Amino acid sequence: MNRVFVCSCFGVTEQQVKKHAEDGACTPRQIASACKAGTDCGSCVRRIQALLGRDACPRRELVDQGKPVLSKIADLEEAA
Numbered sequence: 211m212n213r214v215f216v217c218s219c220f221g222v223t224e225q226q227v228k229k230h231a232e233d234g235a236c237t238p239r240q241i242a243s244a245c246k247a248g249t250d251c252g253s254c255v256r257r258i259q260a261l262l263g264r265d266a267c268p269r270r271e272l273v274d275q276g277k278p279v280l281s282k283i284a285d286l287e288e289a290a
Contacts, residue, residue: 216261217247217254227261236262 214224230244238258248255
């Protein structure tokens with residue numbers, strides 16, 4: 211399997227970033243919380259943004275509105 215590294219500082223691959231996005235990370239900051247990518251030199255943040263894109267994200271609307279985002283989708287559903 212060919213690994214494409216997004217973050218050289220912490221050895222984070224494109225596949226790992228995509229997996230964190232599938233698990234609900236919608237922003238580079240949330241990716242950073244999940245795997246540290248983008249927290250050292252910062253040169254990978256734009257690449258992370260490109261991987262995340264503006265696709266449908268369960269929490270994107272809350273993020274765009276500046277509202278707090280809960281750590282788990284299930285928590286969000288329970289809070290409603």
